[in-house]
Amino acid sequence: xxxxxxxxxxxxxxxxxxxxxxxxxxxxxxxxxxxxxxxxxxxxxxxxxxxxxxxxxxxxxxxxxxxxxxxxxxxxxxxxxxxxxxxxxxxxxxxxxxxxxxxxxxxxxxxxxxxxxxxxxxxxxxxxxxxxxxxxxxxxxxxxxxxxxxxxxxxxxxxxxxxxxxxxxxxxxxxxxxxxxxxxxxxxxxxxxxxxxxxxxxxxxxxxxxxxxxxxxxxxxxxxxxxxxxxxxxxxxxxxxxxxxxxxxxxxxxxxxxxxxxxxxxxxxxxxxxxxxxxxxxxxxxxxxxxxxxxxxxxxxxxxxxxxxxxxxxxxxxxxxxxxxxxxxxxxxxxxxxxxxxxxxxxxxxxxxxxxxxxxxxxxxxxxxxxxxxxxxxxxxxxxxxxxxxxxxxxxxxxxxxxxxxxxxxxxxxxxxxxxxxxxxxxxxxxxxxxxxxxxxxxxxxxxxxxxxxxxxxxxxxxxxxxxxxxxxxxxxxxxxxxxxxxxxxxxxxxxxxxxxxxxxxxxxxxxxxxxxxxxxxxxxxxxxxxxxxxxxxxxxxxxxxxxxxxxxxxxxxxxxxxxxxxxxxxxxxxxxxxxxxxxxxxxxxxxxxxxxxxxxxxxxxxxxxxxxxxxxxxxxxxxxxxxxxxxxxxxxxxxxxxxxxxxxxxxxxxxxxxxxxxxxxxxxxxxxxxxxxxxxxxxxxxxxxxxxxxxxxxxxxxxxxxxxxxxxxxxxxxxxxxxxxxxxxxxxxxxxxxxxxxxxxxxxxxxxxxxxxxxxxxxxxxxxxxxxxxxxxxxxxxxxxxxxxxxxxxxxxxxxxxxxxxxxxxxx
Numbered sequence: 001x002x003x004x005x006x007x008x009x010x011x012x013x014x015x016x017x018x019x020x021x022x023x024x025x026x027x028x029x030x031x032x033x034x035x036x037x038x039x040x041x042x043x044x045x046x047x048x049x050x051x052x053x054x055x056x057x058x059x060x061x062x063x064x065x066x067x068x069x070x071x072x073x074x075x076x077x078x079x080x081x082x083x084x085x086x087x088x089x090x091x092x093x094x095x096x097x098x099x100x101x102x103x104x105x106x107x108x109x110x111x112x113x114x115x116x117x118x119x120x121x122x123x124x125x126x127x128x129x130x131x132x133x134x135x136x137x138x139x140x141x142x143x144x145x146x147x148x149x150x151x152x153x154x155x156x157x158x159x160x161x162x163x164x165x166x167x168x169x170x171x172x173x174x175x176x177x178x179x180x181x182x183x184x185x186x187x188x189x190x191x192x193x194x195x196x197x198x199x200x201x202x203x204x205x206x207x208x209x210x211x212x213x214x215x216x217x218x219x220x221x222x223x224x225x226x227x228x229x230x231x232x233x234x235x236x237x238x239x240x241x242x243x244x245x246x247x248x249x250x251x252x253x254x255x256x257x258x259x260x261x262x263x264x265x266x267x268x269x270x271x272x273x274x275x276x277x278x279x280x281x282x283x284x285x286x287x288x289x290x291x292x293x294x295x296x297x298x299x300x301x302x303x304x305x306x307x308x309x310x311x312x313x314x315x316x317x318x319x320x321x322x323x324x325x326x327x328x329x330x331x332x333x334x335x336x337x338x339x340x341x342x343x344x345x346x347x348x349x350x351x352x353x354x355x356x357x358x359x360x361x362x363x364x365x366x367x368x369x370x371x372x373x374x375x376x377x378x379x380x381x382x383x384x385x386x387x388x389x390x391x392x393x394x395x396x397x398x399x400x401x402x403x404x405x406x407x408x409x410x411x412x413x414x415x416x417x418x419x420x421x422x423x424x425x426x427x428x429x430x431x432x433x434x435x436x437x438x439x440x441x442x443x444x445x446x447x448x449x450x451x452x453x454x455x456x457x458x459x460x461x462x463x464x465x466x467x468x469x470x471x472x473x474x475x476x477x478x479x480x481x482x483x484x485x486x487x488x489x490x491x492x493x494x495x496x497x498x499x500x501x502x503x504x505x506x507x508x509x510x511x512x513x514x515x516x517x518x519x520x521x522x523x524x525x526x527x528x529x530x531x532x533x534x535x536x537x538x539x540x541x542x543x544x545x546x547x548x549x550x551x552x553x554x555x556x557x558x559x560x561x562x563x564x565x566x567x568x569x570x571x572x573x574x575x576x577x578x579x580x581x582x583x584x585x586x587x588x589x590x591x592x593x594x595x596x597x598x599x600x601x602x603x604x605x606x607x608x609x610x611x612x613x614x615x616x617x618x619x620x621x622x623x624x625x626x627x628x629x630x631x632x633x634x635x636x637x638x639x640x641x642x643x644x645x646x647x648x649x650x651x652x653x654x655x656x657x658x659x660x661x662x663x664x665x666x667x668x669x670x671x672x673x674x675x676x677x678x679x680x681x682x683x684x685x686x687x688x689x690x691x692x693x694x695x696x697x698x699x700x701x702x703x704x705x706x707x708x709x710x711x712x713x714x715x716x717x718x719x720x721x722x723x724x725x726x727x728x729x730x731x732x733x734x735x736x737x738x739x740x741x742x743x744x745x746x747x748x749x750x751x752x753x754x755x756x757x758x759x760x761x762x763x764x765x766x767x768x769x770x771x772x773x774x775x776x777x778x779x780x781x782x783x784x785x786x787x788x789x790x791x792x793x794x795x796x797x798x799x800x801x802x803x804x805x806x807x808x809x810x811x812x813x
Contacts, residue, residue, distance in 0.1 A: 302339025391439035415453035525575030
């Protein structure tokens with residue numbers, strides 16, 4: 001059927017519809033219509049002086065070649081030289097050809113109409129669509145004719161064809177028909193056509209997908225149709241995905257991008273694009289739109305859920321503009337700006353961008369302004385939230401001015417104002433302002449200023465009372481704040497907890513709630529852990545509250561894997577262990593409650609077990625410190641053997657008297673020991689575990705472990721047997737290595753003391769005297785240590801004969 005649609009028939013050719021077409025006769029092509037050079041029907045016939053007629057473009061090309069090749073100007077038909085190359089338009093012939101074309105095209109249009117049916121064979125339909133494409137490409141006026149002949153709805157119907165080739169060709173044809181013709185676009189978009197075209201976008205990697213996005217691009221050039229395209233569910237989402245795809249054809253990506261650019265002329269589409277993560281159109285309107293549009297876009301920005309990377313992009317692009325809107329005197333303008341800033345300030349990086357855009361001064365002013373110019377409370381809450389967000393970003397706020405008198409956020413006046421607002425506003429604003437103080441007190445560079453201001457304000461008791469709030473969301477911030485303050489205000493906090501009946505109990509209940517491990521629990525137990533451990537009164541209060549039993553249970557469950565982990569597991573466990581260790585500072589309490597608890601729960605065994613928690617330095621360090629305290633108490637608890645008085649014969653005849661032999665005694669403590677009852681680390685097999693920690697990379701862990709081992713070398717124990725206990729686990733060399741490493745002054749002091757005790761063993765002294773490194777380390781301690789270290793180093797050097805023992809010489813004389 002190809003011949004049916006060829007507009008360049010040979011002479012006498014006619015349509016031969018052998019299928020569903022009626023017999024259709026086309027007028028023959030006369031010789032006069034055909035250009036001798038192109039063999040095609042002429043569009044602009046011109047006549048030479050000899051009467052021969054050619055297509056203007058063809059004969060001009062002929063003459064050009066003659067000139068370029070220096071040939072005579074001859075007629076291409078007769079090859080006779082021409083006197084003139086003047087071209088005379090053949091108007092009559094051109095009109096005749098145009099009339100012939102019109103009649104032929106009308107007949108072919110009629111054939112196309114009958115071929116555009118779902119029941120027509122695929123090949124005929126495709127030929128009809130190709131004919132319409134050619135017709136439109138031939139002349140723009142033919143697009144009007146296609147519309148007038150009502151062919152557009154028929155072409156659109158071909159999108160329902162079961163043939164993929166027909167559907168693809170129909171999409172391509174519609175694109176050509178509507179190009180640069182708004183009327184055709186409007187007719188095409190009637191009904192569900194746009195929805196149908198959008199459905200083709202979901203056909204992954206197909207010709208239909210490419211043609212559909214190209215058609216949508218053409219339709220989107222009409223501003224009237226932009227809203228209709230955007231209203232189709234999923235249209236913008238799919239286009240955004242295509243525009244950002246790395247797997248799509250480059251041309252398809254380009255068309256999707258251009259379509260979205262056109263659709264962005266409609267504000268509703270901009271909203272959809274923003275919700276799909278394409279924020280450039282929204283930001284453009286926010287920066288360049290009318291005042292009303294700017295507010296509308298700011299309001300939309302405040303409603304969106306953005307990922308952190310997008311927040312940073314928005315802050316860098318529009319942060320300054322939003323801050324300017326926030327400064328407006330019009331509350332209606334400020335509200336959307338504040339909501340947008342609240343959204344993007346929740347990421348640390350974007351918050352820092354806003355700080356550099358100078359957001360802090362207007363925020364502080366909003367919070368502190370009272371009277372007729374003050375913000376409504378709902379907006380003050382948003383301002384407080386933004387301030388909390390930016391403060392918790394980790395920025396250095398000590399150098400940023402926020403007030404007219406060069407105050408910073410940590411100036412005493414500003415902190416006092418924040419504390420005043422916390423006490424005199426609702427819980428929502430107060431909670432956010434507490435978060436501001438949390439952020440300021442979390443930074444080493446600003447915490448001292450916060451502590452100083454809180455001390456001068458006398459507000460510590462008020463802050464402590466917030467802990468008793470039953471609502472979790474209002475309780476978390478004050479607990480975190482007190483946790484940050486506790487290393488610097490431990491005595492004041494302990495005094496507050498002494499004076500209130502419910503606060504300490506509330507903290508303990510929060511810490512031991514069986515809800516997994518939360519941020520609040522980690523903060524609460526961290527607060528308790530940083531309170532002065534030698535405050536016996538507080539320890540007694542905690543004993544009365546049953547805190548230690550609860551915490552022992554929690555630690556045990558964690559060690560047994562019964563408590564699920566979370567990102568707060570480490571600080572929570574560290575806090576629990578440190579709180580438990582405070583009981584070992586109260587072992588001498590007259591009531592005996594601390595010792596009884598340690599015995600009942602075999603706390604020494606728990607701390608020995610915790611020594612093996614590799615990777616948790618603080619847990620290992622605190623456990624070693626607790627074991628030092630327990631081991632120091634061992635000499636007070638060890639039961640020394642009791643001997644029966646000797647008989648008469650034994651008192652008279654000493655030669656036949658023999659001392660009784662008692663087995664099972666602790667060689668170091670000279671009595672009956674056990675881990676549970678007397679906390680003996682030798683009986684608890686903790687010595688080798690403590691020695692292993694002397695090789696730790698954290699000097700605090702090393703010092704705590706060494707201090708615990710030194711309890712085996714005290715004056716009140718059998719030092720010789722203590723040294724043998726260390727030799728049994730190969731613990732002497734690690735202690736000498738600690739001395740050689742010279743990590744810190746306090747660790748060197750401890751190591752020098754331990755080495756001096758070890759050197760009381762003659763074998764060790766002999767070996768050390770031959771070790772220049774150890775001797776050099778002792779000499780260095782003797783020369784550069786503090787007074788006590790120099791004294792101990794001097795004694796150690798005498799034991800290896802590096803310093804003369806003058807007292808011995810004088811005695812011999």
